Amino acid sequence: MTDQNKKYLTDTLEYDKSRIFIIVEIIEYIPHSVVIKTIIKKTTGNVTAVSFDAGEILTEKISPFDTFIQVIDGQAEIKISGTSHNLKTGESIIIPAHSRHTIVANKRFKMLSTIIKSGYE
Helix, strand or coil, rough: CCHHCCCEECCCCCCCCCCCCCHHCCCCCCCEEEEEEEEEECEEEEEEEECCCCEEEEEEEEEEEEEEEEEEEEEEEEHHHCCCEEEEEEEEEEECCCCCCEEEECEEEEEEEEEEEECCC
16 A cells, blocks of 8 residues: 555543543544554643554654654564564554654554653653
């Protein structure tokens, strides 16, 4: 799928506070899409749940902050500075600040992404 045809579905509203939820159930798989659900968004960082359908790719980017990735369903390929890391449910990795990285869904998967911005002033 070309970048022009990619389908990103983003919900930027924070998730309800003081409410119990099961993280893998608050975000769905949608064919040919990457779905992004904001859990918490603050000036000091954010937590998002993301689902990738098989074959989807989050194109290469560089973040000025460390990013903690935890796979909560399925399997993900995380490429950091040219090195490929294959993660399965329950596994995590920290993408270092200022590193080129790409996220690839060889199979569909869900993940949590946590960015903490403090300490980089």
